[in-house]
Amino acid sequence: MSVSKVLGIISFIFLSVCSSAYAENTIEIDDAWSPEAPPVVKVMAGYMVIKNKLNSDITIKSASSPLFNRVEIHLTEMKDGIARMVKQENLTIKANQSVELKPNGLHMMLMGRKQPISKGSKIPVTLVFNNNISHTVKLSVKNQAQDDHSHHHHH
């Protein structure tokens, strides 16, 4: 193997490690969960708190999961008692602020489930931000949110 190839590989590893460490310090995602859904439907929801630790706004450009055909972010808007889902093409999280995805509000829509997903399992979802940072979060499949608040808060 040539020197340049070795250098190339080392740089790549170095940069990957840096960027994931960098990601940890810029974006934090907590309480990621998905309510266990009836097996008869192929759509599930994703909820979480996304914290932007940067001094500039960030925007979610795309989301994906190996367990679903596609992942979108929607906002449930209640207007005159009608629940309308508005697709969020670019969800922005302002500098040093958090955005909460929760029932009857902002949520991830996981569509086209590829395999059965049961309570207790984890759904990996990768979010790609406008600064090309990607962050993979694992949604805990459970019955309701209250389990979460007594559990981990990773830093």
Added chain:
Amino acid sequence: MSSENTRSAQKVILPVLLGIISLIVGIWLSQQMLSNNNDNKIPKNLDATVLPNARPLTGFNLIDHNGEAFGPEQLKGQWSYLFFGFTNCPDVCPATLKEMQSMWKSLPTKQGMTGHPKLYFVSVDPDRDPPETLKKYVQFFNSEFIGLSGHLDQIDKLTRQIGILYGYDEKENNDDKEYIVNHSSQLILVDPKGRMRAVISPPHISKTIANNFQTIRTFYGD
């Protein structure tokens, strides 16, 4: 007439008049108390809009998730909740049905007992929600819940009487099976006479709904 006769006449007329007046007042008062349509006596301070005049629901023909005919007659005999949605709804419908499941668990009554309500999930998306799908869907939340579906024109007969609105977002293409349906998310409480009695707007919180149900049920009777 002599003054003596006048006085004895007065002795009879006055009590009789008083008697008639008290009788009329008594009847009127008891009518007020027994009447179900007292605007000034509907339960207040609830997180629900109680209709002063219950609205009969008529003229719709749906089918339940067992394929049995479901019409206005089936809403009679017990209290019922109606909720309109679709199974491919990721957020509002599961969240509401989960709250109703919690509410069911907190009810003092059990299936078959007097005063025990029913919950009907009416799909406004018959293309993707045939009865078999609805059955599996609702029973995931509670084995007592019942799914209703049917032709859109029949669904419309019911939604229009209640004031429920729904619409489909644009499909990506003709084969799109992932289109979104927007829909009213109020819970509708129907009385044992099959009449719309109350509207419960979101956010739906099981404890509040349960308390309101007991209040309304106690007030109007089973």
